[in-house]
Amino acid sequence: MNIRKIGNSVLLAICDAEIIGKTLHEGKIVFHVKEDFYKGTKVSIEEVMSMIENSTIVNMIGKNVVYKAIEKGYVHPEAVINIEGIPHAQIVKL
Secondary structure, three states: OEEEEEOOEEEEEEEOHHHOOOEEEEOOEEEEOOHHHHOOOOOOHHHHHHHHHOOOEEEEEOHHHHHHHHHOOOOOHHHOEEEOOEEEEEEEOO
8 A cells, every 4th residue: 555645635556465566468558566656555455445535546456455445335346447357446536
């Protein structure tokens, strides 16, 4: 989990630990799971889900985090894209 405050927004970047540093390809999509964006504090899935409540922008990638966000009702399943079979979703609260 990596969290940043940008003006009045709180950006939460979360991913499954095992995909940090990987580059995923799907058709014309090239997605870099960059360490400098995603890597931060290692926390439990429950802790990161509670952080979504206090964030205005959430960028998530990985089966564990995305499926848990769907289960908790933060993400609609149809809003998820898969890149090399890895789910990716974003939340923006206006």
